[in-house]
Amino acid sequence: MSKKINLxxxxxxxxxxxxxxxxxxxxxADGVAGADGADGTDGVDGADGNVSCLxxxxxxGMAAIDGLFALSGHSAGNYVGYAGSRGSCSRCHSSExxxxxxxxxxxxxxxxPSAWSCGTCHGSHSSLEEGISAPLQTTAAVTIIxxxxxxxxxxxxxxxxxxxxxxxxxxxxxxAIDSVWTDDVNGNDSLDFVVADGSVYINSSHAGPHxxxxxxxxxxxxxxxxxxxxxxLSAGCVGCHxxxxxxxxxxxxxxxxxxxxxxxxxxxxxxxxxxxxxAQDAVSVRLDAxxxxxxxxGALAGDATDGYHPHxxxxxxxxxxxxxxxMVVYEDHxxxxxxxxxxxxxxxxxxxxxxx
Numbered sequence: 001m002s003k004k005i006n007l008x009x010x011x012x013x014x015x016x017x018x019x020x021x022x023x024x025x026x027x028x029a030d031g032v033a034g035a036d037g038a039d040g041t042d043g044v045d046g047a048d049g050n051v052s053c054l055x056x057x058x059x060x061g062m063a064a065i066d067g068l069f070a071l072s073g074h075s076a077g078n079y080v081g082y083a084g085s086r087g088s089c090s091r092c093h094s095s096e097x098x099x100x101x102x103x104x105x106x107x108x109x110x111x112x113p114s115a116w117s118c119g120t121c122h123g124s125h126s127s128l129e130e131g132i133s134a135p136l137q138t139t140a141a142v143t144i145i146x147x148x149x150x151x152x153x154x155x156x157x158x159x160x161x162x163x164x165x166x167x168x169x170x171x172x173x174x175x176a177i178d179s180v181w182t183d184d185v186n187g188n189d190s191l192d193f194v195v196a197d198g199s200v201y202i203n204s205s206h207a208g209p210h211x212x213x214x215x216x217x218x219x220x221x222x223x224x225x226x227x228x229x230x231x232x233l234s235a236g237c238v239g240c241h242x243x244x245x246x247x248x249x250x251x252x253x254x255x256x257x258x259x260x261x262x263x264x265x266x267x268x269x270x271x272x273x274x275x276x277x278x279a280q281d282a283v284s285v286r287l288d289a290x291x292x293x294x295x296x297x298g299a300l301a302g303d304a305t306d307g308y309h310p311h312x313x314x315x316x317x318x319x320x321x322x323x324x325x326x327m328v329v330y331e332d333h334x335x336x337x338x339x340x341x342x343x344x345x346x347x348x349x350x351x352x353x354x355x356x
Contacts, residue, residue: 040073056134065118068245068253084113092164095120101163102137121160136160146170146222152215154203158236165237167209167216169322171224177201200320202299207310207329214334220342223328224321225349232263233293280335286347287335288327291355299323322350 055061069075077108083089087107092111097122100106101191125135132139134157141153142162152162171206180192180201195201209222214237216222220229231284232240244261245251250260262269291308294300297319315323325346327337336343352356 007253064245064265065252067247068251071248071253071255074254076115080113080115080146084115085110099123099137110155132157138163143167144216144221146209146216147172150221152219154215154236156236157238161237162215165212165214167213167222167328169209170222171320174200174202174207174320174324177203195314198317199312199314200317202310202312202320202323205301205310205312207312208324209331211331211335213328213331214338217328217332217334217338219337223325223342223346223349225325225345228339228342230341232338276337279340280337283329283336283343283347286351287326287330289356290322290347290350290354293328293356294319294323297323297354300326318353322353 032182050275056065063254064281080094082093084094086093088111090108090110090113091100091101091106094110095116096110096113097108098116100108100110121137123138127134127136127139130139136157137160139156139159141151142159144150144152144166146167152166153159154164177195177200179194180203181189182264184190209216213222218230218233218236220227220233240260241254241255242252243250243257245253246257249255249257258269288304291300291302291304295302295308295311298311298313298314299319300308300323303309310323310327329343329346332338334344
């Protein structure tokens with residue numbers, strides 16, 4: 001019996017060997033490898049990260065920037081305690097309000113506002129990816145407040161400035177006031193008077209485009225009269241106000257330096273003060289004459305010594321148009337430099353309306 005089992009086992013083993021033996025032929029020889037491709041062109045080395053950062057973030061760099069910034073109006077933190085905490089004002093009068101606005105939270109009250117600092121404008125470094133040389137909170141085009149539709153685009157860093165340096169209201173806001181109401185002692189609405197056709201109500205001592213409508217004026221917008229842009233529009237804000245820094249001008253002082261004017265355009269000029277003073281003085285003389293007439297009309301209060309400000313009251317439409325053009329030129333604070341042709345148009349229109 002055991003011999004039969006062994007023979008059977010040998011038979012099974014033989015069959016298993018037959019079915020597991022590969023039927024493939026011998027392996028072929030390896031193919032010949034192709035030639036290596038040509039090396040690509042080396043890329044241009046990027047700026048060293050540490051060197052780029054140290055342009056600002058070094059002891060000497062920060063000291064120089066802080067020194068210049070201290071010379072600027074921005075460092076004063078104008079009206080931070082009052083306007084900086086109010087929702088309607090905080091976007092431009094406090095650091096926190098501006099950063100909230102850029103983040104999409106407009107009109108927020110700020111309980112403890114602070115003045116502008118480095119982080120107000122430079123808190124976001126994402127703009128470096130767009131080729132901007134310094135990190136900025138935003139470089140996006142700006143829809144102006146005046147009408148909520150017109151877009152101003154300086155195509156770069158100057159758009160940051162335009163968020164605040166623009167008119168807060170347009171003349172249409174005041175033209176639309178057709179009656180004046182107040183709350184009586186019981187909290188009920190009480191009609192004070194109706195604004196007659198052909199008249200306009202100046203409702204506040206802050207009436208006008210408000211402080212700093214430069215984005216509008218550079219673009220030839222905001223006043224009564226033919227709109228026109230000037231050569232300075234292409235330079236934007238940064239092109240003129242942040243030139244090569246010295247100890248007293250350029251950079252973060254925002255004080256224009258002579259080279260900014262002479263290199264590209266005004267090559268014959270040798271003295272900044274002389275270059276601007278004559279033209280600015282001529283504008284000042286015209287502004288003073290218009291202001292005196294507007295005081296008589298009841299549109300302005302004050303005098304040439306202490307300055308002028310809007311006066312609450314009803315004026316004729318012609319007087320209001322002259323008042324508005326005066327306020328646009330005055331609040332721009334360049335005394336004509338930002339857009340000479342446009343300012344001449346606004347002043348000429350105001351003078352004609354007042355019979356000057």
